[in-house]
Amino acid sequence: MFILVIGLFVFLGVHSFRIVSEPGRAAVLRRLGEMRFKGSYSVLALIGLVLVVYGYGLARASEGSLYQPAPVLSHLALVLVPSAFILVVATYTPTGHIKRTVRHPMVLGVALWSLGHLLANGGTAEVVMFGAFFVWAVVDYLNAFSRPQPAFGLPQAKGDIVAIAGGLIASGIFLLGLHRWLIGVSPLA
Template sequence: MTVLILGLLLFLGAHSVRIVADGWRSRTLARLGEGGWKGAYSVVSLVGFALIIWGFGLARQQPVLVWSPPTAMRHLNALFTLLAFILVAAAYVPRNQIKARLHHPMVLGVKLWAFGHLLATGTLADMVLFGAFLLWAVLDFRAARLRDRAQGTVYPPGTASGTVAAVVVGAVAWAVFALWLHAAWIGVAPLGRTF
């Protein structure tokens, strides 16, 4: 569990700088330049991500069961994860109404993904991993909305075609991940089988 926690501290810590130290980030960015900042940020994030994967794999070898979620939670998680994929796609597909209305759909997608997995899984490692991501997403969304208000950020209106594209891209990515990649990469078939 130590490796998992260290990975979460590094990865989420790097992604939390704007939440807790936006002024320090701006000063460091000015000192290092954009390339230097992105390079350091990327290295810390990648090391943290690798430690999360390794630590979660280690923790799964000796699981500590906290609770046994009912089967219905697994189905609810599938719905939450589908919506999360659509939200993440909406962060990147240009001019969609989801981003125009929600402003930070990726962070909301992480919230749904983490919350759904907390409902559907029951080991201590699951609680630590998904609980940490849920807490980070809640704090990051709040900080981003406060920054938007302070800076007077205006998001461009979305179009129907952009919205449909975000939904289709997200749904297709979810289907590929749920039906094949989750089992191959994580070792769990979330829908009970793979095709």
């Protein structure tokens, strides 16, 4: 569990710079320059991600269970997680109504993804990992409203169509085998 917690601290810590101190982030960005800042940020995020993945695998092998989710909650996860995929894809598509309305689709997508997993899993490792991501996403999403709104162009249906289609295709790929291959558990079981 220790490696998982350190990984979460590094990964989410790097992603919390704006939450903790926007002026501090701006000062470091000025001092390092954009390329060195992004490079350092990326290396730290990658280290954190590797520790999260490795630590999660170790923690799952020796974990206990904090609660037994009701089956209906697992079914709810099958709605929340595909919705999260749609939001994450919307982050990278041309501006549609989804992106413009949500403002920060990636962060809201992480919140729905982690909430869905919390509802479907009661193991200690899952609660620690998905709980940390959920709390971070909620705090970051709320904090984002204190910053200037991202500059989006006029919404186009193309952005929404690509986000929905891409999110549903990615969800289908995960549901039909990729999740089982990566994690060892089928969400449909």
